[in-house]
Amino acid sequence: MNNLSNTIIVAKESKQMTWQAIADALEMSTVWTTSACLGMNSMPKDKAEALCSLLELGPEVCAALQKYPTKVWQQTVPTDPLIYRFYEIMGVYGDTLKEVIQEKFGDGIMSAIDFNMEVEKEENPNGDRVVVTMNGKFLKYKSW
Amino acid sequence: MNNLSNTIIVAKESKQMTWQAIADALEMSTVWTTSACLGMNSMPKDKAEALCSLLELGPEVCAALQKYPTKVWQQTVPTDPLIYRFYEIMGVYGDTLKEVIQEKFGDGIMSAIDFNMEVEKEENPNGDRVVVTMNGKFLKYKSW
Amino acid sequence: MNNLSNTIIVAKESKQMTWQAIADALEMSTVWTTSACLGMNSMPKDKAEALCSLLELGPEVCAALQKYPTKVWQQTVPTDPLIYRFYEIMGVYGDTLKEVIQEKFGDGIMSAIDFNMEVEKEENPNGDRVVVTMNGKFLKYKSW
Amino acid sequence: MNNLSNTIIVAKESKQMTWQAIADALEMSTVWTTSACLGMNSMPKDKAEALCSLLELGPEVCAALQKYPTKVWQQTVPTDPLIYRFYEIMGVYGDTLKEVIQEKFGDGIMSAIDFNMEVEKEENPNGDRVVVTMNGKFLKYKSW
Amino acid sequence: MNNLSNTIIVAKESKQMTWQAIADALEMSTVWTTSACLGMNSMPKDKAEALCSLLELGPEVCAALQKYPTKVWQQTVPTDPLIYRFYEIMGVYGDTLKEVIQEKFGDGIMSAIDFNMEVEKEENPNGDRVVVTMNGKFLKYKSW
Amino acid sequence: MNNLSNTIIVAKESKQMTWQAIADALEMSTVWTTSACLGMNSMPKDKAEALCSLLELGPEVCAALQKYPTKVWQQTVPTDPLIYRFYEIMGVYGDTLKEVIQEKFGDGIMSAIDFNMEVEKEENPNGDRVVVTMNGKFLKYKSW
């Protein structure tokens, strides 16, 4: 975790706020807000200012939040079980996703840039369920 | 691609059917049906029989569809752009998913076994969008 | 080893306690107690408080023990001989475990989350034996 | 899967026998019997003969079963979810196993050679559970 | 090289045509035409038909050219010197490209899907030069 | 990022200059200037002096800029999406580049040393486009 994220998390904990409460205050989604605080997305100026005001963080944090981060992950195959399960889904269902998406849309991909994601809790008497919704623009391969 | 999948795809193409049409005939989802045909899930007996009847495939295909497959993928990091984007999402948003899911549910994971997934097309004047919905049971870590 | 674990181990050694004695005091198993102290499981509040009381550790340790750890291991193939032997067992007997478990239970897996493990010493005149018992919930693959 | 295993599995399926039934006929455990049939252990002569008699396999299979196999696995990190969970357990609990075993036994390891393993089904109203018991001789490090 | 590509290359050589001549006949660029013939892009129906007519290839080639290929490369780091130099450029200038593109465009990436590329020969008395022009749509990161 | 680069970037930000403005002041291209400031190319003495004068940096920076850097990158496959797309282009189009360049020039490679690169912004109503132009001397394989 980088310094920026660490500073934010310490402030978040000292104020006993959740990611969701922070996101609500910024009028942004929880997933995007968390990702920006973890250094995986840049914040527009107004959102960075709102966050720093909310968590009483200084201008250097506000500036850092607006920088365009270099997105790096250390583990080619993640070890944490929660994250690994998403890797496993990609491995088990990768070819299926390719078949189904390309059958519906033609030859192309789902963008991971023009993209958003939500996480919801679905209550269920047999055990609550995690619902993750990914929404990305379809990009068609070009010929030239 | 294994022999089973190859046989099914040849039959599917000669009948000019889509995965969705096959899934509808089986009264199952397109994602699950495709994954079973690609050798990544086993089919219950009635579904295997329905598929073989639909595609005019023999009893050895029917038996093979019911076997419990060993799930193997060759590429630790996938190269196909469509599949890589899901890998990238896991890399960029993995820590975010961990933070958000565990804030909502406590310490645990989303199951990739008690799990389903849907792919939808969202029409949009700025370009259609791919919507992938993952739904997995939350599994809580135990102490003992 | 992270700071949390290091702090606990220093306290444990200065009090000349064993993992088993600590676990007994917490009324939890030795394996789970050790894993939580090594930063691989989170502790419920009451257990964290009991541990900190027992080892005379401060509230920041108590808070850290309750956090949901990101589980990371550095070595894809472990080098320490004791740990490597478990890796070797997985390599030699992995396909066997798959055959035997799925023959008994159907298509699915043993959960590593809804899971517990015990280690016992079996005295034997030809040399004592290590007995490791793993107990995980069977999770059945779903079709949808 | 090698040719030996393939021949045995085809015979097993044509006779509609389970691994457990084969093991019972050999008066050996299911885990060991399966591992030998999958080419990961050599069989004593009498067991190889009993197996070939039971499954009506020829003398070249009987000879092959008695050879000392070179134990090879292709995937450093297994992808099949059932097998991966055992890898994950080794990653999450490896240091714990080291601490607990060495606290009980002194400096040394659990043998993976002078070793046996059982798999049992534990019925449970909240979902049946897989119970895996590993039993290996403790080997003490020597000084010289 | 897959069978499709091999068939095309054999036909191309027997007709002693260049990639450029084939591309000109298709009224498409040389780079795109070559990439489709090497199995890295799908061809629209009319182009596939034109190619098969030009090279006297059968309808099964025409169908194969229209399929959406799974893009796979075997070497994480390419060994062929010509291809390696492009890998080296990415390694040496990757951070520079990030700085310069994001300074000009804001936080986002150059698409590799909505993308085209040309290769030209620049004559030069000190030695001719290869000019490679990449042209990809800028995709801006979204916040949500 | 090394110390040299960090010092330059801090100075650049405190003066609120762009890479392009710095390059213009040095009468060099933006790509080359940025790469030298990021420690991936050495600067001739006059350019190093001009840069240090412009950014008010000391003689030790001026000396460091003239050293011949050892070019190192940490990630065999880059994770940042902007840089990964160039890796993907090399993977998807590597064999194509080999075919097309060698058809035009004969057996040889494009130099990555006697090489330059430009990045331009192409305005486009459907979304601006990034244009990257690589220009390297063709080097012919020798026989001897």
Next chain:
Amino acid sequence: MNNLSNTIIVAKESKQMTWQAIADALEMSTVWTTSACLGMNSMPKDKAEALCSLLELGPEVCAALQKYPTKVWQQTVPTDPLIYRFYEIMGVYGDTLKEVIQEKFGDGIMSAIDFNMEVEKEENPNGDRVVVTMNGKFLKYKSW
């Protein structure tokens, strides 16, 4: 090299002692003594005390020498030429060792735990020779 080893080596050098002289003083072999000082074996209490007395090291070194080390090596394939040659021997002669040992002993392995090793110098007019003798207990595979 860890701190423990470093402390011992500094003391060894300041006393201008060889590993052999230290081992002789401990009445243990040179190989084992060196391995324990390098943190790859634990010392019995009396040997640790003798070493610390000999090298005038404090009680914290004495305690550290008795701990059960986690054996870690960083390089999957060693680069130092002396160590690499042993890796090469394992690669070139690994299958041969398997054939020869198992021909002499049956199906099993040579223990690396119940194991000792000596290094001797064999004088030879054509160049002195290194003689390494490994001695490990044969462990037979069990059936059960």
Next chain:
Amino acid sequence: MNNLSNTIIVAKESKQMTWQAIADALEMSTVWTTSACLGMNSMPKDKAEALCSLLELGPEVCAALQKYPTKVWQQTVPTDPLIYRFYEIMGVYGDTLKEVIQEKFGDGIMSAIDFNMEVEKEENPNGDRVVVTMNGKFLKYKSW
């Protein structure tokens, strides 16, 4: 295993000979003879002829045995337990071997080319022991 080795092993088994008996007939060591038959060393002409006479193999085998093999092993880290233990010894004792050898001989290495190795069985009431003796010329680093 290559074709040469396979042919020899089939002949060896049909004649029910051991490696040791073959080696004795050739008046060479068991280890070297086995390594040459497994394709890891070339045989002098007289030994190749003696082997082919002994096992009634044709002149093409005799010629192949005299070729200089390219020594290749597939597994960077071997998985077979017998071979892995030698890898583990290299990992655990590699630095020790370096210290001890260089203390005895000065700066240099043990040759793996001007090298021989023997395997002996040492009977022992507590379990027989494998004794492996490696003997390689010491090669001193040169300065120039």
Next chain:
Amino acid sequence: MNNLSNTIIVAKESKQMTWQAIADALEMSTVWTTSACLGMNSMPKDKAEALCSLLELGPEVCAALQKYPTKVWQQTVPTDPLIYRFYEIMGVYGDTLKEVIQEKFGDGIMSAIDFNMEVEKEENPNGDRVVVTMNGKFLKYKSW
């Protein structure tokens, strides 16, 4: 080894020619001639014709020799001892080569394309020596 190389080697052996004799007949160096026959360099038309005439090979071999090969090696770190020693030299002396070459020539590299290499035997009473001479054009880094 590819088919081309195999065909040439079979012909070379049936004619009992050495690489040096073939090279002399072609009036080219032994190293280059061998590399082209092993599929790592393309031959000019006249040399390919001379080779095919010399070894009585057909026109399809002649055509194949003139193709521009894709240079691929399978082992990132070579295992054959002869080839590994060159890898080791690159590892041990890589930084030294960089220092010494750049001190003599300025910032740049030695070309591996505009390059030739010779291997000579130097007789020596203490053991003959292999002399490898590499000769590559110095390529200076450009600024732009």
Next chain:
Amino acid sequence: MNNLSNTIIVAKESKQMTWQAIADALEMSTVWTTSACLGMNSMPKDKAEALCSLLELGPEVCAALQKYPTKVWQQTVPTDPLIYRFYEIMGVYGDTLKEVIQEKFGDGIMSAIDFNMEVEKEENPNGDRVVVTMNGKFLKYKSW
């Protein structure tokens, strides 16, 4: 770069000496002298003293220069273009070197220990050339 090398390089730069001048003063070759200063070879006592006298370095540097270094390189495949080209030469010409050396000398290798190397500048109107000469003792494989 380790501390020893860093100390020497700082001294070398403050005295504005080249590697060649240092080597001449030591009456040793430039390549060997540089490699010892970079920590890849040990220096005999007289050379270490001469170097420390020349560069006015203290006795701890003199002692460190005489130690037998553990030779480590971090990058399996080097990224710096100058060093990579030597890796590429090993990949492209490795099999050729094996063929040519073994044709001239018989089955064996070129030693990388009893070895020296020179780098010369060859002036050439078409661009100066780097000439690297490697000279290693031929070591013959033994049979026993």
